[in-house]
Every structure is written in C-alpha cells, then in structure tokens.
Amino acid sequence: MFSKDTKYNFKLKTAFIMLVTVCVQATAQTTAWKPASFEIVKSKYKTFKTAQYAHVFSGSKHNIARLAPELQGLTGIELPLDKYKNENNAPLQLKFKEQVQVLIGVFQENNSDYLQADKFQNVKLILENGLTITGLPPVNVYAISFSKGTQTLNFGKGLFAVLGVVKASEKLEPRNANFPDGKLWNPTFIVEGFSDEKPLFEVIGGENKPVIDEGMSGTEGIQGGFEGGRVVKVGDMYHMFPTERAGEKGVDYYYDRVKTKIGHWTSKDAIHWKRESTIYQASGTYAVTEDDNPMNDRRAAIWSYMPIFNEKANKWYGYYLAYTVSKEIEPNHSFGRIWRCESTVDGIDGIGGPYKNIGIIMEPGLDSLPWEGRQGVASFFPYQVGDKYFGFYSGAYPFNSWADYPKKSGKGWFVALAESKSLEGPWLRMNKGLEPIKTMHPLFVENPIVSQLPNGMYIAIFDGGPDGWGHHLPNMIAYSLSADGINWAEAHYLPIETKVDKWWDIMRTPLCLIPEGNDVYTIVYNAIDLKRRFHPTGMVKVKLNKDVMESKLKELKK
CATH class of the missing domain: 2.115.10.20 (Glycosyl hydrolase domain; family 43)
Known part of the structure; x- marks a missing residue:
C-alpha cells in the first residue's frame, strides 16, 4: 500500500496543511470575474467552463489542474492544439455585444510551439502563474481589450488558451496566483466528461x-x-x-x-x-x-x-x-x-x-x-x-x-x-x-x-x-x-x-x-x-x- 509513515513526513503534512490554510486566507478576498457574452464566428470550436478538469484544447488530453478563483466559471474556447502549435489554424473570430476584455493564457516557455507575450499589443498582465494545465508550462493570464462587434484574434504562430471573456467595466486586479508548472503533471490523463471522448x-x-x-x-x-x-x-x-x-x-x-x-x-x-x-x-x-x-x-x-x-x-x-x-x-x-x-x-x-x-x-x-x-x-x-x-x-x-x-x-x-x-x-x-x-x-x-x-x-x-x-x-x-x-x-x-x-x-x-x-x-x-x-x-x-x-x-x- 502507498506509505508515508515517518515522523518527518508527518511534519511535512502539517506544514502542507498550514501552507494551504495560508493560501486560502490569502485568496479569500478574490471573487470570480463577471463574464461577458460572445459568439464564435465561422468555426465549430467548442466552448468549456473554466474550472478544474476543464479540457482546454481539442485533440489533446490537457486539463486544468489548478486555477485562480477569479477565473472560475468563465467560458473558454477549445482551440485545436496541433493547428495552433503549427499555425495551420484559421483566424479566430468572435462577436461581442459590448466592449470586453478577452483573457488569454500564455505559456511561460520561450519555444516556437507557444505564443510569446511580446506578440500582443495593448495588453495587461493580470495573473502571473494564474492556472496550471497538465503537461504544459506555467501560465500567465493577460487581458486584451476589444470593442463591440466582430473581432479577429490572430496573434501569429504558437499555442495559447482562451480562458474567458469579461466586461470592460470589470476591474481586474493584477496579482501572482503562484500556481505550479503543469509539466509536473506528466503524463497527462483522461478525465471522464472532460475530453474529446464520450464518457463511459x-x-x-x-x-x-x-x-x-x-x-x-x-x-x-x-x-x-x-x-x-x-x-x-x-x-x-x-x-x-x-x-x-x-x-x-x-x-x-x-x-x-x-x-x-x-x-x-x-x-x-x-x-x-x-x-x-x-x-x-x-x-x-x-x-x-x-x-x-x-x-x-x-x-x-x-x-x-x-x-x-x-x-x-x-x-x-x-x-x-x-x-x-x-x-x-x-x-x-x-x-x-x-x-x-x-x-x-x-x-x-x-x-x-x-x-x-x-x-x-x-x-x-x-x-x-x-x-x-x-x-x-x-x-x-x-x-x-x-x-x-x-x-x-x-x-x-x-x-x-x-x-x-x-x-x-x-x-x-x-x-x-x-x-x-x-x-x-x-x-x-x-x-x-x-x-x-x-x-x-x-x-x-x-x-x-x-x-x-x-x-x-x-x-x-x-x-x-x-x-x-x-x-x-x-x-x-x-x-x-x-x-x-x-x-x-x-x-x-x-x-x-x-x-x-x-x-x-x-x-x-x-x-x-x-x-x-x-x-x-x-x-x-x-x-x-x-x-x-x-x-x-x-x-x-x-x-x-x-x-x-x-x-x-x-x-x-x-
């Protein structure tokens, strides 16, 4: 059986509980940001609820393992992983009924597979290490402002995550959420009801x-x-x-x-x-x-x-x-x-x-x-x-x-x-x-x-x-x-x-x-x-x- 039965590990567990308590207290004042509605134009991309276990990319096993409470319950968009890594994707078009802020997850790895933050204009870093996606590098969350109407999100080559859309009036207070590197969860795994497969x-x-x-x-x-x-x-x-x-x-x-x-x-x-x-x-x-x-x-x-x-x-x-x-x-x-x-x-x-x-x-x-x-x-x-x-x-x-x-x-x-x-x-x-x-x-x-x-x-x-x-x-x-x-x-x-x-x-x-x-x-x-x-x-x-x-x-x- 799985065993962690020494006094040393008991101290570790106690420290872990204290750390969790401190983290909970530190984030107790954060609340979920209010979403804004949007429509996906000219594509069949699915949406997902931004929450633990959410399946972030189609054609993959990657899931959200940790996320800041501000993101909880927003609506993200399942982008096709391979197409975005290889820049074979059609530009993503979204239609907004009002001025909004789109929340983009950017992977903190200087690798051509991933979209780099310097490709953005007029963006704001709002959550450092804002969530953990299994098997992938740490994620910073940026807010990008868009006006009412149909807008194109075409940032160039590299994978990124669309985590939600919030109203322009929503006050997004920057902070470091301190969530870990998703590559610690290696290999990735299939969660029933949160993947491309129908659940058994x-x-x-x-x-x-x-x-x-x-x-x-x-x-x-x-x-x-x-x-x-x-x-x-x-x-x-x-x-x-x-x-x-x-x-x-x-x-x-x-x-x-x-x-x-x-x-x-x-x-x-x-x-x-x-x-x-x-x-x-x-x-x-x-x-x-x-x-x-x-x-x-x-x-x-x-x-x-x-x-x-x-x-x-x-x-x-x-x-x-x-x-x-x-x-x-x-x-x-x-x-x-x-x-x-x-x-x-x-x-x-x-x-x-x-x-x-x-x-x-x-x-x-x-x-x-x-x-x-x-x-x-x-x-x-x-x-x-x-x-x-x-x-x-x-x-x-x-x-x-x-x-x-x-x-x-x-x-x-x-x-x-x-x-x-x-x-x-x-x-x-x-x-x-x-x-x-x-x-x-x-x-x-x-x-x-x-x-x-x-x-x-x-x-x-x-x-x-x-x-x-x-x-x-x-x-x-x-x-x-x-x-x-x-x-x-x-x-x-x-x-x-x-x-x-x-x-x-x-x-x-x-x-x-x-x-x-x-x-x-x-x-x-x-x-x-x-x-x-x-x-x-x-x-x-x-x-x-x-x-x-x-x-x-x-x-x-x-």
Whole structure:
C-alpha cells in the first residue's frame, strides 16, 4: 500500500496543511470575474467552463489542474492544439455585444510551439502563474481589450488558451496566483466528461459526506479510519472488508498503518453501515532487522482483503496482504506476502466467516523482479478468464537493481499479472523478465479490482494516485478496460466531485463497482481529509453508457 509513515513526513503534512490554510486566507478576498457574452464566428470550436478538469484544447488530453478563483466559471474556447502549435489554424473570430476584455493564457516557455507575450499589443498582465494545465508550462493570464462587434484574434504562430471573456467595466486586479508548472503533471490523463471522448460512466450522485466517519458506531478503537479492501453484494446485503487503521490511543498517527485490522461491515443501502466482526488483527510488531528475515514478524501489518466466492468449492476465499514493518526505512511497510484463507461456513451466506488461513500464495522470492521493490508483493486480486485465472499483483518503491536492496528504493506503484489453473494456485508470475503493465498508467496503479461489464469486457477499478505529499497524480478513482483480461487500456478517471460535495483532499481507494440494475453502479471509496487523522469512507453512483461500452470494445479488439 502507498506509505508515508515517518515522523518527518508527518511534519511535512502539517506544514502542507498550514501552507494551504495560508493560501486560502490569502485568496479569500478574490471573487470570480463577471463574464461577458460572445459568439464564435465561422468555426465549430467548442466552448468549456473554466474550472478544474476543464479540457482546454481539442485533440489533446490537457486539463486544468489548478486555477485562480477569479477565473472560475468563465467560458473558454477549445482551440485545436496541433493547428495552433503549427499555425495551420484559421483566424479566430468572435462577436461581442459590448466592449470586453478577452483573457488569454500564455505559456511561460520561450519555444516556437507557444505564443510569446511580446506578440500582443495593448495588453495587461493580470495573473502571473494564474492556472496550471497538465503537461504544459506555467501560465500567465493577460487581458486584451476589444470593442463591440466582430473581432479577429490572430496573434501569429504558437499555442495559447482562451480562458474567458469579461466586461470592460470589470476591474481586474493584477496579482501572482503562484500556481505550479503543469509539466509536473506528466503524463497527462483522461478525465471522464472532460475530453474529446464520450464518457463511459456518468457520475449521477451519491452521498455529500462520508458514510462511515469518526465517532459513528463501529469506529471505536479505529484511530486512523480506513484504506482499501473490497465491498461485495450478496442478495440485498452489502458486505465490506476494509483495512481498519486501528493504531493506538496516545501513539502518533504513523502507527495507525502498522497496527491494522480487517473488519467485516454490512449495509442494506451502502450508506448506513454496521460493524459485524474482526476477520484478522495485525500484531503491530516492528522488525528487528532491515532485510526480509524470518526473525521479523511478517504479519505485523495486514491490508487489502479481497473476498472471492469459489463456486466450485462452494465457499468464500479471502486474499490479503501481510507486511513486515520498519521504523527506520521508508516505506515502513516492506516485503509483502499474499495469504489465502477460506470461510469455515460453506455457501454464499458464509461470507462472514470465520475464516481459516490456508497459506501464502505469493511472496518475495527468486522469481521476483526489482520493480516489485521494497513493498512487493503489495496487493493481489484474482479473476477468471475462460478456464484460466489471472491475478493482478503489485509492487511499490522499486529497486533499479538488486544491488539497491533493501534500503535504496525509488518511486512508483506498479501492477503485473500472475496466472493459475485454479483459485487455490499455484500462482506464477507472468512475463518474467519484462516490465510491469504500464499501459494503464506508467507511474501509478494501486489495488485494482476486476469485474465484467454487460458485454463481457473486463474492467479494473483502482486508486489513481494522490495529488499530495509531493506527488502530482490525478487524485481520482480510475478504471481501465480489457477485451481479453490480459491487455489493459489507458486509464480514465472519474471526477466524482462534479456531482457530490468534495469532503476530501486526497482521493484513495475504490472498494467496488457493483451493478444495481438500469446501468447504475455503486462505488464505495476511501479518501483523506488532510485536516484530520481519521480517513473516512464515501459512496457514489455512476451510470454506464452502453453505446460507449460497445464502441470501446470494438476499439480494443482492433
């Protein structure tokens, strides 16, 4: 699992929260500028609402990641990226009913691909570093005055962004918004509903606050909240098996990720939850050596419980992760091992267990590869394809080579596939000697859960990576599609905050994609509010577009 569990990083997080608070206070007096209406003449360019995730250029994946509040809600124009970079574009004509100011985003890089600010006349710099567009240089925002009537915006060669049009009377107070370079978000990513592609899923609503939060019944003794696991639905009952970051009272937050539990919760509506039992409890015992040594407690932390019903055996199997933990080395979770357990109660209703351990099915060994890193094996999810079984297994904090073992690890969260003839195993790593699956995302894929859509296409829903702690990742729930269960397509990301109130700073792990009928699916997820130690659980509903689903399958089969 993703880990930042040292006192040093706790100080960093505290500093980050203080910085965010200062920035919020500094910008509290800014308000959105009032827009002026306009009409696009003689072109079919689309417009966009200037807001987070807005798709700024057609023919690209670039999105707004940060923006000054003054720009919020204005209407921008989607310019074709390649045409403007190569000056193959027709001049942009706009018709105004009054005198206006057009807001232009200029990229701060002396490169012929980008329009240079010295090409303008009678302009005013109003926002230095006024917004961040993924994969592109820092952006300064200029205001250019135009009179009433049809006007031509022909600035010459180079890409720029049209971010909005405001009334001439609007007072535009210059300032430095201090937003970061968009190239930190590299590669760019596809956000559902904010690109040239039609979305596979529409976010249709959900709960505007956590469904499980600190102080609710069942959370007693859970200091740090939840992260990861799985939710399944049996009949009309939801069953959740989250990792409970139990920790201890009076012990700092880092121990929440060491002393963990696997809980069993139930619900009739995925909103009101009842804690039923503890499936497993980690020891919370720190290692005595830095290497993968049997002297250490290899079940010191337990994570990522995945219940799977084995129809052939007529019982529930559980697959979960057990770590060695260290006080001295980051990440403090190390040398993951995947255990399999079985319910002692036969049948579909035996999901609550109790469970008995059968043994380890995957662990660090001679067939491990350096990319699995210090945390590998860091998660496991099995699924059936025909008469075979495949399993996503993961690694994190990779080694460049085994010479870096055990301390010198890099950054990256990757997955690959194992295969077996049965759910019992043995499980063998596929593609030995090759890199992990990077078609989904080259830097971050964590905790994928696989199911099938109505047309048989496989879908993996997973943690898309945090935008925080020095990482510039999408910070959204992600999904990837596959026609054969082996080859996986580029990830798409679900901006659920467009339809539910955003109570989190950092989005973490989705626990399910459960079909409810009428093409509606339930997602239960964990997320982090940086102002709090407790990590709550939320719920959202999405609707599947079957036409898009069929077109996606055709694309994958080409």
